[in-house]
Amino acid sequence: MTDRYGQDVLAGDWKAPRGGRSTPLAAENGVVVEDVETGWVGAVVRVEKAGGIHVVHLEDRRGRTKAFPLGPGFHVDGRPVTLTRPEAAATAQLTAARAAASRTASGSRAVANAPAKVASASRIFVEGTHDAELVEKVWGHDLRIEGVVVQPLDGVDDLEAAIRDFAPGPEKRMGVLVDHLVPGTKETRVVEAASRLQPWAPHVLIVGHPYVDVWQSVRPERLGMKQWPVIPRGTSWKHGICAHLGWPHESQADIARAWKQILGTVRTYADLEPSLLGRVEELIDFVTAP
Template structure:
């Protein structure tokens, strides 16, 4: 007679019966860019740094959204589904990681980032730009630098009466005024406005400009999949013409706002902007932060 229940289920090594042996972790160096998954949290990221904190070596993993988390160096990771143990990099790999960490310590403007520093109390000096889009672009690329220096950026909402704005600001010693003007090229309305404004307080005011119709054009067109910015007929409002060229909605002001957010989102650092804007903004920052 057959025993359909088989042998005694409690006989033999019942603790390991039916279970696969746990695989051992393969050691790999925590090289910059190595992508792994933390087993406990499911966090997937690329190695961007290794350091010793509180007597423990930790590895910093950056996910696809740019967020970084630290984990203890060692076992507890997966690479392509296989268990791995991260080890500290050696020799050339350590140097490569240090170089990558140094590059990551740069701000969007290319300057050295000041870690864990509080924003400086605002100076009396200011930088003025024409509108919201100008201000948002300056903030994205130079925001860290400006907070460290204590420089506030204000919006003018146009420069038609720039001389009056300068008089209202009352520039003087310790209260410098830098102004960034759109489409500042010879023979334009803007050039005549700036010529008049420069007579108000030349020692304490610096007015510079870029040649673009709008600050949108200061973003390298390649970031939007174009070789050059298109020529828009004078009969069409410039920003709407750009949106139409790109195939984006452009009927309402909300459409234009969304278009700018999309353009601004392509800017990662100063390298995505034209030199004609970069030089002018750096010039203004130097001017308003100069001592005396």
Template sequence: MADRYGGDVLSGDWRRPPRGRSRELPAEPGTVVEDVETGWCGAVVRVEKAGGVHVVHLEDRAGRVRGFRLGPGFLLDGAPVTLVPPRAAQDRRLADARAAADRTASGSRAVQGQRARVAAASRIFVEGRHDAELVEKVWGEDLRLEGVVVELLEGVDDLAGAVRAFDPGPGRRMGVLVDHLVPGSKESRVVEEVRALRPWAEHVLVLGHPYVDVWQSVKPARLGLRAWPVIPRGTSWKHGICAHLGWPHDTQADIARAWKRILGSVGSWTDLEPELLGRVEELIDFVTAPPAP
């Protein structure tokens, strides 16, 4: 006999909201969500902690950025989500990926259970902090395993003086990574001078990439660009890049945040241009080669 009154209206998940129950979602850069209260829709650009509260910044189609308190109250494709800090999820995925692939970020085979070596006498020098942070992110595990320290030059105008101060020799090699090392540039003249220095020249290897700044060694596609824009002469390159991308660039803090966004798009060697990859690998090989008998 048919049930003329139908089923039990209280059976099942009768408290379930019309849009479904909210689920946790890591606030990863690029994730597009909508704030329920204001209707603001945008892509996550960063998460930061201010006054003990996590704030997620969303960038809309017009390039405007607005901050919201991390937590519930967002929609993803119409379904409710609770935004959570991305770090734990990123660390977990990175650990899983490394365990599965057994590779470091540089593509080298990972060595498990071995402690970092005591710092070796040989060193790799780079022009600035951004260069050092990029090298650390991709090659850091390899360098610690080899005991190689990366040091800052703060520019190459007095590279010859830096060589004399370091005093390289057998078992104490000096590798140098130079930005914008192209024929006819100021950097090329500085490097030629260093390559003629005696008695240090044979213990020094200076290599460079063609980019104006190490930012350019990150593949532009990682930032949604088809190519890095050409910045006119007379305009600060980094400020010009930020202006092109619609990012704040009035202060040094703005530039630092821009670099963090770029660096955050790099997960491994596959995110970098080969002109940088080859030079860094060659420098590592040079400074870690055993002394000649």
């Protein structure tokens, strides 16, 4: 019997637009699309975030480029599409994020959920509080895993007394990081004498970096400089640096705030000079060796 009313008009996807429903399409480089609103036709050249939204840049056949919000509103061969972030880029970003999360600030592999070890007898000594804070920021995770404590000395003028007080031995090694350890300096003479101190000398490693102060081991680019300025003799180095940067430097509190600002620019080992990196790694190896 013939259906006198024909097919049910409400059957199927009756709400679909005439051109069909929009399908997602990754905005990979080279994909040619048309912006429905303006009629602009071009190939995808890049996707980026601008003004809080993702935009896609389309280059037409004349080489002109125009940006459009990423999402719906495009056609490919007459079919509506919704442009999405490129899968390859999204995957690469996720991989990079996971890789970064698996590394510590020092670049070593992170050990997840590992409790800090009970402090070992061995120690790393540095000249002052700023040195200790910098080492903690970059190598803190590694040191806690190894159970190594970093201890400030308040200068190295009496390094021999510090060695005698610590009394290092085969199971109690002492590593020391010294500022401005270059030929002809007071620091070099102090270190040479302390390195010969018996019977502790075999269990002590003293290394140093060439910088006047640990501040200078931070790459100057992190502070918007091409290089650290030379401060004239007779001027306090830290005060001179603050003056050069236009920061307050009248009080010790000003100097402390300046250091916090410098330390805040350090995120990973890549923000430090290699001359410091190598020395700290050397000390860690020495005090954690079996």
